[in-house]
Amino acid sequence: MKVTIDGISVEVPDGTSILNAARIIGGDIVPPAMCYYSKLAGSGGKCRTCLVKVSKGSEKDPRPMPKLVASCRTNVMDGMEVQNITSPEVIEARKGVVEMLLINHPLDCPICDQAGECQLQDLGFEHGAVKTRYEFDRRTFNRIDIGDKIQLHMTRCILCYRCVYVADQITDHRIHGILNRGDHSEISTYIQAAVDNDFSGNVIDVCPVGALTDRTFRFKNRVWFTKPVEAHRDCDHEKCNGKVTLWYKGEDVLRVTARKDVYGEVEDFICNTCRFDKKKTADWVIEGPRKVSNQSVISSNHYDFVPLPVLKTNPVLKEANKEQFERETRL
Amino acid sequence: MGRKLLLEHINVPGINTFDVYRSKGGYASVEKALKTMSPDDVVEEVKKSGLRGRGGAGFPTGMKWSFLAKPEGVARYLVCNADESEPGTFKDRYLMTYIPHLLIEGMIVGSYALGAKTSFIYVRGEMMPQIRILEKAIAEAKAAGFLGKNILGSGYDLELYVQPGGGAYICGEETALLESLEGKRGNPRIKPPFPAIAGLYGCPTVVNNVESIAAVVPIVNEGGEEYAKIGVGRSTGTKLISAGGNVAKPGVYEIDLGLSVEEFLYSDEYCGGIANGKRLKAVVAGGSSVPILPANLFMKTINGEPRLMSYESLSDGGFVSGSMMGSGGFIAFDEDQCIVRNTWNFARFYYHESCGQCSPCREGTGWMEKVLHRLENGHGSMSDMDLLVDVAKKIEGNTICPLGDAAAWPVASAIRHFRDEFEWHVTHASEATTRNYGIAHYADPLPKPEPAA
Numbered sequence: 001m002k003v004t005i006d007g008i009s010v011e012v013p014d015g016t017s018i019l020n021a022a023r024i025i026g027g028d029i030v031p032p033a034m035c036y037y038s039k040l041a042g043s044g045g046k047c048r049t050c051l052v053k054v055s056k057g058s059e060k061d062p063r064p065m066p067k068l069v070a071s072c073r074t075n076v077m078d079g080m081e082v083q084n085i086t087s088p089e090v091i092e093a094r095k096g097v098v099e100m101l102l103i104n105h106p107l108d109c110p111i112c113d114q115a116g117e118c119q120l121q122d123l124g125f126e127h128g129a130v131k132t133r134y135e136f137d138r139r140t141f142n143r144i145d146i147g148d149k150i151q152l153h154m155t156r157c158i159l160c161y162r163c164v165y166v167a168d169q170i171t172d173h174r175i176h177g178i179l180n181r182g183d184h185s186e187i188s189t190y191i192q193a194a195v196d197n198d199f200s201g202n203v204i205d206v207c208p209v210g211a212l213t214d215r216t217f218r219f220k221n222r223v224w225f226t227k228p229v230e231a232h233r234d235c236d237h238e239k240c241n242g243k244v245t246l247w248y249k250g251e252d253v254l255r256v257t258a259r260k261d262v263y264g265e266v267e268d269f270i271c272n273t274c275r276f277d278k279k280k281t282a283d284w285v286i287e288g289p290r291k292v293s294n295q296s297v298i299s300s301n302h303y304d305f306v307p308l309p310v311l312k313t314n315p316v317l318k319e320a321n322k323e324q325f326e327r328e329t330r331l
Numbered sequence: 332m333g334r335k336l337l338l339e340h341i342n343v344p345g346i347n348t349f350d351v352y353r354s355k356g357g358y359a360s361v362e363k364a365l366k367t368m369s370p371d372d373v374v375e376e377v378k379k380s381g382l383r384g385r386g387g388a389g390f391p392t393g394m395k396w397s398f399l400a401k402p403e404g405v406a407r408y409l410v411c412n413a414d415e416s417e418p419g420t421f422k423d424r425y426l427m428t429y430i431p432h433l434l435i436e437g438m439i440v441g442s443y444a445l446g447a448k449t450s451f452i453y454v455r456g457e458m459m460p461q462i463r464i465l466e467k468a469i470a471e472a473k474a475a476g477f478l479g480k481n482i483l484g485s486g487y488d489l490e491l492y493v494q495p496g497g498g499a500y501i502c503g504e505e506t507a508l509l510e511s512l513e514g515k516r517g518n519p520r521i522k523p524p525f526p527a528i529a530g531l532y533g534c535p536t537v538v539n540n541v542e543s544i545a546a547v548v549p550i551v552n553e554g555g556e557e558y559a560k561i562g563v564g565r566s567t568g569t570k571l572i573s574a575g576g577n578v579a580k581p582g583v584y585e586i587d588l589g590l591s592v593e594e595f596l597y598s599d600e601y602c603g604g605i606a607n608g609k610r611l612k613a614v615v616a617g618g619s620s621v622p623i624l625p626a627n628l629f630m631k632t633i634n635g636e637p638r639l640m641s642y643e644s645l646s647d648g649g650f651v652s653g654s655m656m657g658s659g660g661f662i663a664f665d666e667d668q669c670i671v672r673n674t675w676n677f678a679r680f681y682y683h684e685s686c687g688q689c690s691p692c693r694e695g696t697g698w699m700e701k702v703l704h705r706l707e708n709g710h711g712s713m714s715d716m717d718l719l720v721d722v723a724k725k726i727e728g729n730t731i732c733p734l735g736d737a738a739a740w741p742v743a744s745a746i747r748h749f750r751d752e753f754e755w756h757v758t759h760a761s762e763a764t765t766r767n768y769g770i771a772h773y774a775d776p777l778p779k780p781e782p783a784a
Contacts, residue, residue, distance in 0.1 A: 045521035046689050048729050067728045073521045096725030100694040133718060136701045159687060178516065178687070181499070183697045185687035 003076040005029055005052075006086045018071035018082055019050055023263065029084050030263075032094075032123050034101070034208050035160035036072035037265055043165050044072035047158065048097045049123060053090050056081035068093055091127075098128040101158050104139045104183055105209070107132065112156065114210030116223040116297045119264050120158060139183060146176065147194035149215050149276050150204060154186045157211035163187065163203035170269050171199040187211070198237060201275040205258050205266050216276055217255040223247070224297045226254055228290035233274065233283055240271035245290055246281075253279045262293065336549040336558075336569050337542070338585045341429055347464065349471035352432040358477055360551040364440045365485040368551075373444035377547060379555030381567035386412060386503075386540030387618065387658040388733075389642050392547075398527040399445055400535040408536040409442045410512065411452040411544050413461075414496050414503040417618035418680055419660030422571035423541040425583040427454070427461040431468040435491065437544035439477060440551050442489050445537055449490050453508050456498035465493045500684035504732045505538040506530075507686065518688045519732035540658075542571055563589030566641035570659055576615075577665035579603035588641045593630060595640055596663065609665040612770050613749070616645050617657020619677045620737030622744030623670070624654050650744070666770040671756050671763075674745040675703035681738035692735035695726040699742055706753060709760030716746050716753050 001012050003021050006029045012021045020038070022030045031052055036044030044050075050072050054065040059079030068090060071082070084090055102124060109115045141154035159178070164187070167174035176189045189195065195203070204212050226247040235242035247255040256275050258266035278284065292299040335341075345351040352358075364373050378393030399407065411434065415423040427434060434452070442450045454462050469491050472478045480488050494512055496502045502511045506520035509531045530536025546568060550558045559567045566588040575581045578596070580603040586595060595601045596611070605611050611626040631637055633652040638644050642656045664673065682700040687693045699722055705711050723739035730736070746753060751771065756763040 045731060048689050048691055048731075051729060070521065070731075093725065093729050097691055097729065100690045100698075100725070103694040103698055134698060136698075158690065159693065161688075180687070181501070182682060182685040182687045183693050185693070 001076055001078045003078075003080045003082065005082045006084050012076060016076055017044075018052060018054075018069075018074050018076055018080075019044075021076050022071065022082075022084065031071050031084055032119075032127065033072055033263070034119060034123065034158060035162060037162050037165065037206060038263075039265060039269070040162060040165040040169055040206070043160075043162060045070045047101065047160055049094060049101070049127070051090060051093050051097065053083040053087045054080060055083050055087075094127050095129060098124055099133070102128065102132065103134045105158060106138060106155055112210045113213050113218050114156075114207075118210060119208035141186060144188075144192060145215065146189055146192070147196045147200065149201060149272070150195060151213050151215050151218060152187060153211055153213070154188075155211075156209045157187055158209055159185055159187075160208055162206040162208070163212060166202050166206050166269075167195075167200070170202055171197045173197070198271050198273075199239070199269060201272045202258070202266070202269045205260070205269075208264070214255060214275075216279075217247075220254050221249050224300050225249065226298075228292060228298065230259065230287040230290050231284035232287065233278065233285060235271060235274055237271040237273065239269075240274060241268055242270070242274055243268055244270055244274055244284075246284060246286075251281070253281060253284075259290075334561075335585050336561075337426065337433065337545055337571065338430070338583075346430055347428075347432070347468070349432060349468070349475055352430070353475070357432055358436050358472075360548045361436055361439050361443075361477055362483060364443055364551050365483050365487060370444045370446055373440060373547075373551060376550055376555040377444070380550045380558040381555075381562075381565060382543065382546055382550060382558070383566065383642060384540060385542035385546065385570065385658065387417070387620070387655075389656060392539060392543050395527065395539070396441075396445060396537060398525075399537055400528050401446070402535070406449065406532075406534045407445055407447045408531045408534060409438065409445050409447040409450040410505075410508065410531060410536055410538045411438060411450070411541055412503060412505065412508055412538050413452055413454040413458070413541045414500075414508060415541070415658070416455055416457075416498075416500040416503055416684075417620065417658050417660055418677065419575055419615060419662045420573050420618045420658045421575075422573045422583050422659055424458060424461060425573070426541055426545060426571065427458070427465060431461075431464050432472065433545045433548060434465070434541055435468055435472050435478075437547045438491055439472075439482070439489060440547050441537075441539065441544050442491075443487055444547075447537075448488055449492070451512060451531075452491070452493045453502070453512055454493055454495055455502075456496045459495070462493055462495050469493065499686075500680075501686045501732070501734060504734065507732065508538060509536065518686050519734075521731055542659075561587050563639060563641050564643055566643060566656075570640070570656075572640070572659045572661050574602045574661045574663070576662040577606050577609065577668065578661075578663050579606045586640055588639075589644075590640045592638045592640055595661075602661075602663070605663060605665050607665075609667065610770055611663060612666050612668060613664040613670060614654075615660070615662040615664075615741070616654045618660030619662075619680065620733075620740060621655040621657040622650060622653070622740050623674075623748065624652075624744070625748045628652050628748070629654070650740070651747075654744075667767055669707075669767045670745055670749040670752050671703070671707050674742055675700070675707045677741045678703050678738065681734065685734060685738070689731045689735070691726045692730045692738065695722050695735070696738045698722055699738070703742070706756050707763075709756065709764050711753075711757045711760075713754065713757055715757070716750060719743075720746055 005022050031050035033050045034047035051068040052071040056062050058077030144152045146152050179188045204214050226249050229246045231246045233242045244256050246253050258270045340355045374396045382392045383389045501507045502517040504519045507517045511517035526536045569585050573583050584601050597604045614629040615623050632647045645656050646653045678700045682696040685692050685696045723743040726735045727739040752768040755768050
């Protein structure tokens with residue numbers, strides 16, 4: 001299957017979605033996704049941020065698709081041509097979707113625990129408008145503690161349904177879901193039951209915004225002041241392989257999360273024992289510092305990149321540079 | 332006056348009982364189809380008839396039936412969409428209340444044509460009386476041997492069930508209907524796959540409107556070609572129109588497609604003109620989700636041709652100066668009605684009924700409702716109109732199901748055609764709460780210019 005996205009062609013296997021084909025290419029042409037999660041079957045199609053224009057349906061049927069399509073749920077056809085960032089229509093629609101997502105989402109990032117690792121924050125920064133045009137009260141909910149480890153703040157939820165899929169597919173049984181409809185929809189356990197099973201903590205990781213947060217970490221620290229470190233332990237839970245990221249502040253492990261890839265999706269789901277109970281360095285085998293994209297605020301003050309070599313043309317400076325080089329490499 | 336095909340015997344006393352319905356020639360199409368025709372023949376007849384879906388989108392029913400995947404060993408289903416909840420549309424309820432056997436007869440023929448062994452009628456939850464009527468009718472038909480095992484000795488088995496919904500507008504969307512029928516939350520599915528490939532319980536499914544299924548009965552009785560002679564162009568057959576609003580005689584009328592709108596609105600046979608001798612201001616031609624038209628554009632297209640009650644003529648002019656046939660919910664507004672208030676009312680409905688699955692519709696409908704509410708109550712500003720148009724544009728086409736479009740069209744069209752009325756609500760805020768803008772220049776016929784002296 002050959003698909004061309006924004007003029008870049010790639011060969012992908014049958015049944016690949018446009019979004020995943022774009023991720024194979026990588027770079028700026030990857031549509032943003034707020035609800036799609038590659039590890040969760042059936043997710044996607046809801047947030048509409050990944051809308052793209054199909055300008056040529058396939059080799060057999062070259063008609064363009066009449067509407068913008070959700071790239072996460074549309075499979076590629078042979079010879080398909082897709083426009084993402086080259087189409088003004090897509091840019092405009094995406095801007096509209098971001099605005100819609102932010103209508104009922106409070107714009108109080110400075111006091112939100114997710115700030116710095118929030119996908120909606122990044123999305124708004126990259127694709128949104130500078131100012132909101134919405135002049136009405138936003139919907140609000142009270143914070144609910146679902147179990148002793150997780151807190152739910154529905155006010156911040158963008159209804160991506162990811163946590164519902166996690167509960168369906170990763171944990172043994174699901175006790176939370178969507179109640180009501182329209183913008184009154186809420187994630188809830190109906191009668192305040194505790195979400196409590198071995199893998200329930202993963203809903204925190206998949207939540208793109210600050211709606212589901214870790215009660216053991218909430219407001220302990222800003223995420224960009226912590227130091228992420230890759231680590232693993234020999235977990236005896238059969239579904240958990242114990243590969244995690246530890247978030248240090250000084251000597252203390254403040255929080256344990258699963259490892260996330262460049263698209264903010266966890267690589268492997270981890271169990272609650274690893275996440276909530278193992279918060280000592282002695283519990284873990286440290287692998288090394290975590291690579292953080294220099295686009296992310298978490299990388300602030302982490303100078304882990306190699307500075308570009310300085311070219312000297314002035315003969316005096318060239319000589320001085322050689323001296324400095326020798327001095328530094330003598331030891 | 333056209334011949335009635337669906338409502339021919341509607342005034343016969345006791346037509347809702349099996350015996351009377353049978354004595355008036357009912358269930359003849361079942362006998363004809365099961366004894367003399369193969370399932371493919373029935374599909375072919377429906378194709379020939381040119382019948383277009385009566386639920387709103389106007390997709391040819393015969394095409395829909397022929398797209399149904401027929402893999403071996405997998406059940407197929409026919410589902411009747413009786414979740415009629417569009418504001419302004421009440422034709423299906425009328426049909427199910429007064430002549431339920433017509434629907435059941437259509438279901439039997441349709442199921443036979445598609446090879447479905449189990450069929451469902453998904454009825455909106457608020458229609459409890461109709462559900463009881465249908466269940467009674469099914470019991471009667473079963474007792475007479477038209478349902479159940481080995482119908483009329485043809486070897487064809489069919490079970491027909493009535494399923495009450497929860498009363499949500501969104502469950503009228505076919506994939507949300509299937510989700511709801513499966514017992515889940517009524518969220519529309521993401522297409523593809525379409526129901527014709529994977530529908531109810533993952534099996535190939537056809538979802539049809541009540542009226543489309545009922546229309547199969549005269550098609551089979553008289554032949555598709557005969558049916559196609561009624562109507563104009565690609566709009567064939569008869570259509571039930573539920574006329575409401577400020578007309579003198581509101582009700583359900585069966586019209587031949589291609590009737591002129593003037594005749595429909597003003598003749599005594601149909602609506603009988605505008606009530607209380609007032610003048611027409613605007614018309615919503617096909618249920619609340621289609622674009623609203625001012626009277627002058629409704630009576631004549633932009634090219635000056637008289638408009639007809641047909642799929643093509645009503646949509647003449649596209650979204651700029653046309654509307655849509657929709658589901659046939661005809662609402663007329665007289666000169667005393669406020670378009671802003673009406674637009675707000677529609678927006679409020681869509682806000683209430685949005686399922687909340689995809690973000691443009693979930694947030695955008697609420698936003699439009701709030702802005703329109705503000706405008707109607709005299710707190711609006713001039714920039715609100717452009718804001719509404721922009722929000723509508725950003726919802727339209729970007730959602731999972733057509734509810735987003737349905738919410739955006741009435742708002743966008745009302746502002747396009749009645750912008751001065753919206754502006755008047757801003758400039759005369761206190762006056763707007765006590766009186767209406769009036770007919771302005773929307774009237775039909777257009778006021779003649781004063782002859783130059």
